[in-house]
Amino acid sequence: MKSFRSEIENPVVEKDILELEAKIRQFKEGNVDEEKFRSLRLARGVYGQRQPGVQMIRIKLPYGKVRAHQLRRICDVSEEYSTGRLHITTRQDIQIHYVDLERTPELWAQLERDEVTLREACGNTVRNVTASETAGIDPEEPFNVSPYAQGVFEYFLRNPVGQELGRKFKVSFSGTDADTGLSYMHDLGFIAKLENGIEGFRVMLAGGLGSQPRHADLLYEFLPADEIVPLMEAIIRVFDRYGERKSRAKARLKFLLKDIGLERFKELVAQERVAVPHKTYPFEVDLYPSTIPTTQKAPFAAITDKAAFELWKKTNIVPQKQPDFVAIGVKVHLGDFHTPVARKLADLVDTYAAGEIRLTLRQNILIPFVKEDDLPYFYNELAQLGFVDPGYNKANDITACPGTDTCNLGISSSTGIAVELEQVLQQEYPDYVANPDLVIKISGCMNACGQHTMAAIGFQGMSIRTKDKRVAPALQVLLGGANQGNGQGRFADKVVKIPSKRGPQALRLVLDDFNTHGAGHTFPEYYQEKGEPYFYDLLKELSNVENLTDADFIDWGSEKKYEKAIGIGECAGVVIDLVATLFFESDEKLETAQNALVDGKWAAAIYHGYSAMVNGAKALLIAENKKTNTHAGIIREFQELFVATGKVDLLGNFSDLVLEIHQNEPTEVFAQEYVQTAQSVITQLKNVRNEELATV
Structure with a gap:
């Protein structure tokens, strides 16, 4: 294993990486229990994938902010240790795949040279702190939530209270009442509020997705900003002590709240406040590094396809509160891009923007601080990178988890069906390129990494069995999910289960009916007006499994007969005391x-x-x-x-x-x-x- 000690300046980080190296060696020698080793490596961003003998590495990027030099470093690592493909997650992380377990310590050491960490990106820990991608630039925000997201990330990184929880703990910050951080589906969600000149937050507690989505409870209408860290630590301490540990299906905070109730939970949190080392925790907002846009003017650029340029401006440009600047939304197909493109993007924002990008909750990229006059130049440069598809955060911008491509838990293809549905939208429903309320999301299993349970139109990967016991890939169709703002949301209803190859036809039926009967309504309003039974009747014929063809037994993106195969072991098991x-x-x-x-x-x-x-x-x-x-x-x-x-x-x-x-x-x-x-x-x-x- 390559020596990396000389590359690490922080002794805490060095000790952490050396510990991972030692545990890998002990595990390979059969001296560490598999479950305990899994817990340790997951807390260090090392995650087994569907293919045996290789790992997925999750890179933790608080609220999705990535400086140009950090993006270049991630590219270096991906090229040396992986395949050069970068995958943006729905938690504003970057994942790389097919990494040798024994090389993960040196990979981590390389990243730390530019202050990028793997620590607690996976596992039963406080996961990446997410936030509105427009934090700091949103014209509607009362203040910039980025310093608070950064401060929470720093406080709980390596904090002993969050290292071995019963299950993961997720936190988000929303900059406005639009709640683009999706507070209602998080363990703790904070929505920026300003009262009498004091910065604070509306606090939502114990939301979650998965097979049993739960809407978060309102914990505080207003909590001063200097109390969020003590509150969060007390909550994590309660979760650590009383949360389920044996049954993973019941181990999230939402189940603890369901069992004991909000009032009892508040009592336990109050008891824990005595032990929390800080009664208040002021954030040094003034010391937060300011984003400084470049003064360099981009070269003149001529636009050859003015119609395409105008459509792009209509669907992909995000207003900023800073005069004369806008942000560019980049639609990243399925969240995947490659290092040559990433390097050119880093150079572009370094030279003509503010040297940073934001990764978004919908697996996209936002480029802040672009001069309005420079938009033609950026359009031409991004076009060369394949980054000017219209429809940023719109209906044809589909979110999908990796599914059976690489995930151990995937049941059917997410990315394959996403490709097909995007083609249907682009070719048959071109007007939807500007529709912001028709959110489509796909997950390869019930765990909802693709967030299908909160989508206007959601698909969950499943399998379906015929009378003669043949098994085909399937989709659970969900409808009616919506973010209603200010901590309120609606989870989608399960409507019908269909063979996966009929997913495009299900989308056509729903959109055609919406076009006919939904005039003047948003899609969520239209769904609420019609109700779940109406859509079951609309789609039920697609659920018939007595007329399947051979093609129905082959999943999207595959040429082989479908087999339901939830991935097993990441490494050989060991037997110890x-x-x-x-x-x-x-x-x-x-x-x-x-x-x-x-x-x-x-x-x-x-x-x-x-x-x-x-x-x-x-x-x-x-x-x-x-x-x-x-x-x-x-x-x-x-x-x-x-x-x-x-x-x-x-x-x-x-x-x-x-x-x-x-x-x-x-x-x-x-x-x-x-x-x-x-x-x-x-x-x-x-x-x-x-x-x-x-x-x-």
Whole structure:
């Protein structure tokens, strides 16, 4: 493995990357449990893909902002370690595919040379913080939310409270009441508000997509900006302790809210506020790096196809609040582009714009700070890159996850059907190129990475079985989803399940009916007026599986007979003692706690001590084949099974001892005492385990 230490200036980052390198080696040698290794590498942006032996790498880019030099660095990495293809995600990340696992540490080190990270891009962590792509330029925004998105990203990066959650935790910031950050579908969504000159946010809690979408609850009408970090940390602490851990299908925050209710959740959050190290957390907005547009004038450019240019300006130009500047929306087909194009784009924005781009939630690119007079030049340059397709964020701009192309969980093709539907729109419904309310999204499975459950017209990849037990690729058609603004949204209804090859015909039927009966209405209004039964009747004939042809058993973009094959293992499994692994991790957490004490990071030290004790209790419960679904359950059951029965003598109640974490402020004295207690507890628990093994 290539040495990379000399390339890393930040010792924290260097330690992180070296740890990944060491864990990869231990896993290959069979000394680390597969599940624990998966957790560690996912938290470092390394994700198994459908094809065996290679990894998908997710690059974490807060609120989608990418400087030109960072884009060039990503290109370097993609060319050296991957295939040169870059994929924009619906969370404003970039993914590259087909990377050798053993090369991921050096890849990460290369990215860090330009302050680009993989850390917590995947896994049960605080994921990439997303935001409105127009933050900082939107004429309607009360203030720029970018500094707050950046501040939250920085605060929770490597923060111990968010490293091993039951499931992922997603956060968004919206700059205006249009809620383009989609707060209603996030674990925490913030919508910018200004009250009496004070910057703050409307706060939405516990939304989510997946197979059971949930609309977020309103938590605060207005929360001052300096309280969002303490609030978020308290919420994550509650989620970490009470959230489900065994069943992934029930492990998101939305299920915890469903189980205990909003009022009880608020009570738990209030209890945790004592332990949060900051009562307020002011953001240094004035120190946030300003975007400075270039003063260089672009060369004169003549337009040969004026009609195409005018259509492009109509559908792809975004107004800015800064006089004489506009932003250019670039429609990126399925979110995929390649490094030669990316390099030229970086040079273009560096020279004639502001040296940055924004990746969008709809897998596109926004170029801010373009002089209006320079639009002809940009149009010609972008045309050479294949980047002037009209319809940015419009009906023919379809969002799709990778589906069965590379994802382990894909059931049927997302990208293949997306290509077909875009062709239908372009060739048969050209007027829809300017329609902003007909949002079409496609996911390859129920997990909704393509966000199909919030689309006006959504498709979910499935399979369908005939009476003679033949299996064909299928689509669940969903209709009526909409973002209604200010934290309100509507999830789409499941209407009918059809063979995948009939997806284009379903789209035609819906659009033809809309053209006939929807005059004067937006598509969401038209759907609400007609209702789900109307559309079931409209589409039900397409669900008939008794008249399938051979072509129906071949998925879009494939020439082979369809097989439902949800991807399996990313690496060969190993068999080791999970109990021993948990105790080993407890020791690691205690060591990290001691280092935090040396560095004066009292809250971090306390949380590592807490995690060590919960891990140790979990180890002994697993040895007894007991449930370990939640941290709260582990603490309670360990007290009943081991402490109350005298198997472990802790001179007190285990629950009281561990949960001192949320009853004390994170002072130096308490941190020292708590970590010392944690060390004593782990020593006793390991002794109990050793005694058990000695009697076997």
